[in-house]
Amino acid sequence: MSHTLSRIAASQSTIDKPVVSVRGLVRNFGNGNVLDGLSLDLQPGSFTALLGRSGCGKSTLLRTLAKLDPAPEGTVQLPEERAVVFQEPRLVPWMRVLRNVTLGLRRPDAEARGLAALAEVGLSHRARAWPLTLSGGEAQRAALARALVREPRLLLLDEPFAALDALTRMRMQGLVETLWRAHAPAVLLVTHDVDEALLLADRAVVMADGKIAADIPIPLARPRRHGDPGFIALRSRLLAELGVDEEHLAAREPQRTESRAIGVKPGGYGLPAGAAAAPSL
Numbered sequence: 001m002s003h004t005l006s007r008i009a010a011s012q013s014t015i016d017k018p019v020v021s022v023r024g025l026v027r028n029f030g031n032g033n034v035l036d037g038l039s040l041d042l043q044p045g046s047f048t049a050l051l052g053r054s055g056c057g058k059s060t061l062l063r064t065l066a067k068l069d070p071a072p073e074g075t076v077q078l079p080e081e082r083a084v085v086f087q088e089p090r091l092v093p094w095m096r097v098l099r100n101v102t103l104g105l106r107r108p109d110a111e112a113r114g115l116a117a118l119a120e121v122g123l124s125h126r127a128r129a130w131p132l133t134l135s136g137g138e139a140q141r142a143a144l145a146r147a148l149v150r151e152p153r154l155l156l157l158d159e160p161f162a163a164l165d166a167l168t169r170m171r172m173q174g175l176v177e178t179l180w181r182a183h184a185p186a187v188l189l190v191t192h193d194v195d196e197a198l199l200l201a202d203r204a205v206v207m208a209d210g211k212i213a214a215d216i217p218i219p220l221a222r223p224r225r226h227g228d229p230g231f232i233a234l235r236s237r238l239l240a241e242l243g244v245d246e247e248h249l250a251a252r253e254p255q256r257t258e259s260r261a262i263g264v265k266p267g268g269y270g271l272p273a274g275a276a277a278a279p280s281l
C-alpha cells in the first residue's frame, strides 16, 4: 500500500466504529493485577501487534478477547465472529484435516467452505490426512484454515509462528498478510518479535503494568523491507519502548545485525532462561 493509501486507510479507520472495544479490564490471579484497568479499541480490518515483556499479560488479554477466560472486571464489546490461532495448532488427532477445519461449523456448505479454506492456505492435498502426519508448518496452516472458515471479524493470533523454523515462519507471515488483505478481519497478533510486528502490523501496542503503555502507528508502505530507513527507525522506537538496549542486543548477537527478535523473555531473546540465543533467520 502506498503512503497515501495508508494515510487514507488510517483516517478512514478512525471514523469507523471499533470492532473491539474494551474498557477498564482488571484481571487478578491472586498475585497482583495482571490486567489493571486496560482499555483498547480495534478498528475493523486493522492489523495490530501486541508486544510486551514476558509475563506482562498479553495472552491473558488475548484469552479474554477470545472469551476463553471467565469475564473479567470491566466492559468488553466483541464481534460474534471470532477465531483464535495459538502457538500449537491444537488439531483433534482422530479427525482428518478437513473435519478439523469444519468442526463446529453448522452450515450446509461446511465441507465446500472447508475445502476452499484449505486451498487458500495451500493445503488442499492434505484435506484427508490425519493431523499427526502433518509437518509443523502444515499443521499451523490447517489451524489458519480452521480460523478462516469461520469468516472472523476478529482474528486473534497468539505467537502463531513461534514454534516454526525460520523459513516456514517467513512463509507463514506472508500467508497471514495475504489472508488478512483478502478477508480484512481485525487482527491482534501477540508476538515477541519486533521485526514480525513491523512486517505485518499497521499498529503496535505495548503492554506494561497491566495497561497499554504505548500505542505506535506503523505507517510503512507494503511490502516492507527490514533495511528501509522507516523500518529501522520504528524498530529502534519499539525496542526502546520495550526497554531493550539495541547496542547490547547487537553485541550479544553479532550475527543478527538487524536485531530481529526482542529481548523480552528472561534469559534470552524469546528463549527460555539458560538457553543460548540463536538466530531466527
Ligand SMILES: Nc1ncnc2c1ncn2[C@@H]1O[C@H](COP(=O)(O)OP(=O)(O)OP(=O)(O)O)[C@@H](O)[C@H]1O
Binding pocket: 029, 034, 052, 053, 054, 055, 056, 057, 058, 059, 060, 061
Ligand atoms: N490461569 C492462571 N493462573 C494463575 N496465573 C496465571 C494464569 N494465567 C496467567 N497467569 C499469570 O499472569 C501473568 C501474565 O501471564 P500471560 O501468559 O498473560 O503473560 P504473557 O505476556 O502472555 O507472557 P509470555 O510472553 O511469556 O507468553 C503471569 O504472571 C502468569 O503467571
